[in-house]
Amino acid sequence: MIIDVVSIFPEYLAPLDLSLIGKARRDGLIDLRVHDLREFAHDRHRSVDDTPYGGGAGMVMKPQPWAEALDHLVASAPDERRPRLVVPGPGGVPFTQALARELAQEPWLAFACGRYEGIDERVYEHAEHDLGLEVSVISLGDYVLNGGEVAVLAMVEAVARLVPGVIGNAESLVEESHEDGLLEYPVYTKPASWESAPGVTREVPPVLLSGDHGAIAAWRHQQRLERTAARRPDLLHASQAVRGTAGAAGT
Ligand SMILES: COc1cccc(COC(=O)c2cn[nH]c2)c1
Numbered sequence: 384m385i386i387d388v389v390s391i392f393p394e395y396l397a398p399l400d401l402s403l404i405g406k407a408r409r410d411g412l413i414d415l416r417v418h419d420l421r422e423f424a425h426d427r428h429r430s431v432d433d434t435p436y437g438g439g440a441g442m443v444m445k446p447q448p449w450a451e452a453l454d455h456l457v458a459s460a461p462d463e464r465r466p467r468l469v470v471p472g473p474g475g476v477p478f479t480q481a482l483a484r485e486l487a488q489e490p491w492l493a494f495a496c497g498r499y500e501g502i503d504e505r506v507y508e509h510a511e512h513d514l515g516l517e518v519s520v521i522s523l524g525d526y527v528l529n530g531g532e533v534a535v536l537a538m539v540e541a542v543a544r545l546v547p548g549v550i551g552n553a554e555s556l557v558e559e560s561h562e563d564g565l566l567e568y569p570v571y572t573k574p575a576s577w578e579s580a581p582g583v584t585r586e587v588p589p590v591l592l593s594g595d596h597g598a599i600a601a602w603r604h605q606q607r608l609e610r611t612a613a614r615r616p617d618l619l620h621a622s623q624a625v626r627g628t629a630g631a632a633g634t
Pocket residue numbers: 470471472473496497498499500501502521522523524525526527528529530531532534
């Protein structure tokens with residue numbers, strides 16, 4: 384998988400050199416390239432933003448530097464291949480584990496890190512209609528960051544770890560939160576009996592020490608249901624909603 388990231392703060396993406404993602408890059412599983420948007424701004428101040436037409440507070444990112452950066456990425460491709468363009472933004476579709484799985488199937492992703500009040504809309508039009516890119520505006524959540532870099536760190540980590548070979552134990556990818564619509568069960572490790580404070584001992588649930596794998600699986604599933612009901616009832620209702628409509632249709 385090829386991942387390009389364009390940002391006015393390329394050093395923000397340095398953490399992607401670390402740990403599992405860094406190893407995946409060294410192993411050649413992921414080819415990640417970070418580009419400084421200012422390389423494509425040619426005026427004396429290498430400006431990438433200007434005041435918004437129509438008025439309003441803040442600044443908007445100019446179209447030309449972005450268009451030149453995207454043109455450069457596409458031109459760098461050896462053949463007709465095109466990246467899928469992802470623009471993290473508060474106005475995007477929700478980033479979910481399902482969308483991470485979808486992006487992990489893409490051979491080439493390009494992330495555009497917006498800042499200020501956003502990127503001139505004509506950049507999205509240029510990418511889609513002049514470059515023929517699929518453009519996805521994706522939101523991490525309903526809050527506003529100063530720029531897309533932090534969102535890209537999260538999205539790249541969520542996507543890259545799904546690329547075969549990046550995570551050694553593929554087993555651990557299966558039983559995770561959101562893989563099947565439920566949150567994960569509580570986990571424990573040694574010691575079985577732990578003195579958490581003077582005179583206070585905390586035990587591991589006995590079922591987990593029983594060796595009865597059926598009982599353990601049942602307990603874990605029950606824990607997942609209880610946690611999801613408590614913390615994410617929307618996830619439960621979503622699945623019930625689907626069942627409900629199916630039920631209605633089936634009546
Ligand atoms: C594309 O233009 C902009 C403008 C401003 C900030 C950002 C960064 O993204 C977010 O703020 C965000 C991402 N998910 N939830 C919030 C992008």
